[in-house]
Amino acid sequence: MFDYPKSEVFTKKLNAITPSFKPSLRGVEDAYINHKLNPGNNEYYNILQSKKNNISSIYGKLFELDNEVSTEVKEVGKELEKYTKLIEDQRKLETQLKDSMEPLNEIMSGAAGARKVTSDTYKLQYVGNIYALLGILVGGYMVFRVFSTKGGASSSVSPPSVQVANPT
Numbered sequence: 001m002f003d004y005p006k007s008e009v010f011t012k013k014l015n016a017i018t019p020s021f022k023p024s025l026r027g028v029e030d031a032y033i034n035h036k037l038n039p040g041n042n043e044y045y046n047i048l049q050s051k052k053n054n055i056s057s058i059y060g061k062l063f064e065l066d067n068e069v070s071t072e073v074k075e076v077g078k079e080l081e082k083y084t085k086l087i088e089d090q091r092k093l094e095t096q097l098k099d100s101m102e103p104l105n106e107i108m109s110g111a112a113g114a115r116k117v118t119s120d121t122y123k124l125q126y127v128g129n130i131y132a133l134l135g136i137l138v139g140g141y142m143v144f145r146v147f148s149t150k151g152g153a154s155s156s157v158s159p160p161s162v163q164v165a166n167p168t
Contacts, residue, residue: 010069017061024054 028051034044 010065010072013065017058017065020054021058024051024058027051028055
């Protein structure tokens with residue numbers, strides 16, 4: 001995944017530089033004072049230059065180490081941005097897939113869905129049969145009522161009776 005040096009590498013480099021820093025500082029003040037008090041003495045000048053060169057060398061090593069660390073941090077940052085973008089893209093894709101799967105989850109599938117469809121069909125047919133039976137019964141009753149009231153032996157309507165008045 002990452003081909004970067006571990007932090008221990010930089011720590012070792014820093015630990016290698018650190019012990020040489022304090023000894024190179026020792027005697028700088030004396031060399032400076034001696035050189036300022038005796039500007040014409042080349043020995044004091046050479047001692048001061050040697051101390052300054054040692055400090056510059058250490059500073060250069062620290063500067064190089066700082067650049068290495070900064071470069072590696074930038075590289076890791078770029079990789080991190082790349083992976084962050086990939087993660088965001090995957091999250092968007094996941095959201096789209098979840099949204100497209102939501103209607104499918106609402107519809108029952110498989111045996112449970114088939115059972116539900118069959119059960120619904122049975123209930124509709126059952127209700128239809130009951131209404132058909134009621135329709136037949138009501139229709140039969142209506143037909144019976146209509147045809148039983150129209151004349152015939154079982155007529156409940158009696159012929160008008162004629163009453164003869166007494167002539168008296």
